[in-house]
Amino acid sequence: MMSVATDILDGHGGVGDGAVLDAPPQQAVAGRKASVPPDYSTKHQRAMEKLLLSSAPSCHQTLPDGRFVVPAEHRPPASAAGAVSLPVIDLSLPRDEVRRAVLDAGKELGFFQIINHGVPEEAMSDMEAACAEFFRLPAEDKARYYSEDTERTNRLFSSTMYEVAGERYWRDCLRLAVFPVDDEAIRDGWPEKPSQFRDVLERFIVPTRGVGMELLRLLCEGIGLRPDYFSGELSGGEAIINVNHYPPCPDPNLTLGLPPHCDRNLITLLLQGPVCGLQVAYRANQWIDVDPIPGAFVVNFGHQLEIATNGLLKSVEHRAVTNSTAPRTSVATFIMPTMDSVIRPAPELVGADNPPRYRTFTFRDFMTIYKQVGARRDSVEKAFKL
Ligand SMILES: O=C(O)CCC(=O)C(=O)O
Numbered sequence: 001m002m003s004v005a006t007d008i009l010d011g012h013g014g015v016g017d018g019a020v021l022d023a024p025p026q027q028a029v030a031g032r033k034a035s036v037p038p039d040y041s042t043k044h045q046r047a048m049e050k051l052l053l054s055s056a057p058s059c060h061q062t063l064p065d066g067r068f069v070v071p072a073e074h075r076p077p078a079s080a081a082g083a084v085s086l087p088v089i090d091l092s093l094p095r096d097e098v099r100r101a102v103l104d105a106g107k108e109l110g111f112f113q114i115i116n117h118g119v120p121e122e123a124m125s126d127m128e129a130a131c132a133e134f135f136r137l138p139a140e141d142k143a144r145y146y147s148e149d150t151e152r153t154n155r156l157f158s159s160t161m162y163e164v165a166g167e168r169y170w171r172d173c174l175r176l177a178v179f180p181v182d183d184e185a186i187r188d189g190w191p192e193k194p195s196q197f198r199d200v201l202e203r204f205i206v207p208t209r210g211v212g213m214e215l216l217r218l219l220c221e222g223i224g225l226r227p228d229y230f231s232g233e234l235s236g237g238e239a240i241i242n243v244n245h246y247p248p249c250p251d252p253n254l255t256l257g258l259p260p261h262c263d264r265n266l267i268t269l270l271l272q273g274p275v276c277g278l279q280v281a282y283r284a285n286q287w288i289d290v291d292p293i294p295g296a297f298v299v300n301f302g303h304q305l306e307i308a309t310n311g312l313l314k315s316v317e318h319r320a321v322t323n324s325t326a327p328r329t330s331v332a333t334f335i336m337p338t339m340d341s342v343i344r345p346a347p348e349l350v351g352a353d354n355p356p357r358y359r360t361f362t363f364r365d366f367m368t369i370y371k372q373v374g375a376r377r378d379s380v381e382k383a384f385k386l
Helices: 043-050 095-108 121-136 139-143 184-188 197-223 303-308 363-373 377-384
Strands: 088-090 111-115 155-158 172-177 240-246 258-261 267-271 278-282 286-289 297-301 318-320 328-335
Touching: 088 095, 095 111, 095 197, 121 172, 121 197, 121 240, 121 267, 121 328, 197 267, 197 297, 197 328, 303 363, 303 377, 363 377
Parallel strands: 088 111
Antiparallel strands: 111 297, 155 172, 172 240, 240 328, 258 318, 267 297, 267 328, 278 286, 278 318
């Protein structure tokens, strides 16, 4: 079975891990005259040369390494669930209708798209553009953010884990802690290039997180929890974004951008951009292609929501496939519990005829075990189910 190292997908650093750099640029230039350009001659230079797919001098003509070839049974295109598509929910409809639609979609597929959600179109398109621009920066600009330290939240890394055994995936990722935005340490961890990046991220993340919280309230109303059940600790951790970048791939039939996995958090909102690539697991070994819809978010539930609702809302596996022509950049926003929050099936949702299906643990404990067992749905179920 294909293993799914969580550091490839969801590696999580400690709270307050503000610094992005292995060696901040200020340190790298310490002692130099201002006119001398910074010299990332050792660590950064090596990192830069080694790894990022997006830093390759030109398009890859062939797969650079056999480890990009995923086992035959996991290769795209697996049988695609052709006629099935994700429901698209218009959040501007009356609240009762939206609540019902969100709950139905969540129960049936665990994934849906939302439109008219209130995040300004400009904030979304600016975010898409700034993220794509980040990956087009010269390698030496990106190298300063690059780190292989999986304990860091803020870092640029590649799923091509050179010198580490195991599969490789066709994706680079910029991961950043983004909440609370008024915390200077959080903002200071964001890239300074491109120059508009920080402002664009702030304009994007504040309303996007707001939509995520509103969806959680709607779900609570729908399943009989008090509307603010997920406010406070359960959603108050460091929200994180993954800016995923998938350069054109020379052999999309042999590779994956991201292996099948479930998310570790509460709820995820994905800005998937105009290029198709996300697939959602559907029944036995079938995958739903998620059609890009301009201005929409793709929404899915993480393990914490499944556990808190005692399995009523499912965390569903998804993966990213690659293509040979167009680069694809997606932005996943993860709403996370604080490390000390206690995760358990909500007492309101369990009873004599519906006993708790999961044990009680802290999110910190969850993360420790998750890193060991991997991100596949079955392995997490096995570790946390009673
Ligand atoms: O890029 C995508 O469509 C999927 C991203 C994803 O699953 C993730 O960041 O965990």
